[in-house]
Amino acid sequence: MGDWSLEQVREHIGTIRPLDTAAAQAAAAYLDRLTKPPGSLGKLEALAIQLAGITGEMKPVLTKKSVVVMAGDHGVCEEGVSAFPSEVTPQMVLNFLNGGAAVNVLARQAGADVQCVDIGVAVELTHERLLARNIRRGTANMAKGPAMSREEAVRSVLTGAEIAAELVRQGTQLFVTGEMGIGNTTPSAAILSVLSGRPPAETAGRGTGITDEKLLHKIQVLEQAIQINRPRADDPIDVLAKVGGLEIGGLAGLILGAAAQGRPVVIDGFISSAAAFIATAVNPAVLPYLIASHVSQESGHRLLLQELGLSPMLEMDMRLGEGTGGVLSLHLVDAACRIMQEMATFESAGVSGGAT
Template identity: 65%
Template structure:
C-alpha cells in the first residue's frame, strides 16, 4: 500500500504556469480596473492553472463527508458523546444536516463515507469503507497503525477516482467525528512545534475547565506516542483520525486529477496540512473556503499559505464553509467566460 501511495504522489503535477499567466492577462482585458475583483481573480487564475482550461465549468461537484470515531473520547474531551457520530451520519443520509441544505443550495452532491464509525450502519446511500471501528485512544498509544492510515488515505483517493469517472470536476472536504478537533490539534502541534495552548480550541463548545483538560490530553498523546514530525504518515497514524486520513486521500486524489478541492474548516485543514507535507504540489489544488472560529484554524491556513475566501464566524465542520465557496469558484470561472473585454465592448481601456 505504501508503494501505491508513493505512485499517487509521484503522479501529481504542478499547476500549469502558462495557463495561470494567460488567465491573468485575460482578466486584465475585461471591462473593469485591473485586480478590482480581488480574490475572484486569484481563484480564476488558480483554477485555470489546475485544470489547464481558462474557463472550466463545474456542473458536477461533490462534498466528500468522511465519518469516523475517536478513541480519545474516553478522556472526556468533547461536549457531545461519541454516539453522536453515527447519529449524525444518518442525518446526513436523510438530507437533514446543514451540509445537506447548503450543498443543495450550491447544486452539489453530499457523499457520506463511513471510514471508521464505531457502529453498524446501513443505508443505500452510505459509502461503506470502514477501515476499523474508530481509532484507539491516542492518549494511551497510537490512534492506528501506519497501514490503517494509508488504507484510509487510499479510500479517499478511490472515492475521488470514482466520481471523476462520473464527470465530477470539483470537490470539497467534509467530516464528522466526535473528538476530531482533539486529533487535529495534536496534528497541528506536532507538525508545527506549537504548544497545545495555541492549537487546542473549544470544539463543540466546551467550558474553560474542559479546555484545559483537552490541552493536557493533547500533550499526553504527543508524549506517549512521540510522533516523528518529519514523517507525516507517522504523525497521522499516531495522533490523527481515520476521517482525517480519508480527507488526505480526497485532497491527493483531486490533485492527481487536476481538480479544485475546496478545504473546509479546522479538521479539513489538518488533513490538508498532512497532504501538503506528503507533497507540496498538492497545495496548488487547494482553495481555502472560510476562517473557522476554532482557535487553531488560522494557524493551519497560514502554515500552508492559504487565504480563506469567507469569514462567517462558522465552526460547524461537515463541509459547510466549503460548499458555500463552490458558488464563488463558479462565479470566478463565469467571469472568465462571460464578461466582455474592453475590445469586444468598444470601451476605452485605462492607461
C-alpha cells in the first residue's frame, strides 16, 4: 500500500459519476412552476437542484443522515500551537460517544446520527459505540519531519471511504463531516498553504483561541514544517503524509467514498474543508457532491471555500468544529427538500402568473 499512486487510490474508492443533469433540469423547471417568482428562494433553489442531480430524483427524500466525527491527535502540539492540551482529544471523543457534546445536541435536533471514529487518537479508547479504526497513535511532529508515512496517509483515506460504504449499506442517504483533534487547525492551514500556494501568514488562524504571540509562533511552525518536508502540491497524498492529520485523511476518504456511493456530503468548518480540498485534489469529480454549510471564524476557512468554489449557507461566527455547523445547516437541506415535496404549483393552487 505504501507506494500507491493517486490513480490507484481513485480506482480503489470507485468511480464518481457526474450529476444526473436530467433530474437537475427537471427540478429547476419544477421550481419555476411553484407559487413564487422564479429564483426567489435563492440558495434553497440551488440546493434543491443540486440534491436532485446527486440523487437522480426530482423530489429527493433524505431521512437518514449521518454525522461522521473523525478523531486524531497531532505531534505538532509539542510546539505549543493550541490553547488546549492533547489530552482533550480522547476526553471529547468519550463526550461524543456519551451524547454530551454540542454536535450531539444539534444532531438530535436535526434528526441525524453521530458516528465517532478513532482513526488516530494518541491513547487507546474502548466504547461500545466507537468505530475503532486507529492507524497510529497520533501523528509525528510535522515541524521536525513527516507527520506520517505515505502508507498511513493512504490507509487513512481508504478507511474513510470504507466507513462511507459501510454507512450507505446501513441506509445513510446524506453525510456530514465532523472532526476532533487538538491542534488540527495547524495541519489544515499547512494543507491550504501547500495546495493553494498561499503563505502561512494568510492561512493560519487562532484555532481554539490563541494569543497574538502564539499565532506568530504558529505561523513560524507552519513555515518550518513546509520547508523541512517539501510536500508536493501535485500529489495530495504526499501533502497529507507530510503535514496532514489522520482525521483529515479519514474525512477526505469519507467525502470521496460518499460521492462514489452517490451521496451528498455537507462540509463543516476549516478542518473539514481542508479534507475536502485534499479530496478534490485526489478526484475533482467529487466537487458537485459537496455542500458548504457555513463559514467559520477561522481566518483560513473563507480562503478554503474560495479555493473550492463553494458558497456557504450560514455565517454564524462559529469555530467549534465537531460537525456543528454542518448539522445546523441540515435544517436548510430539509427545507429545500420540503419545498419540492410540499409547495403548490401555480396550476394546482389556481394562482395566475406562473411560468409557462
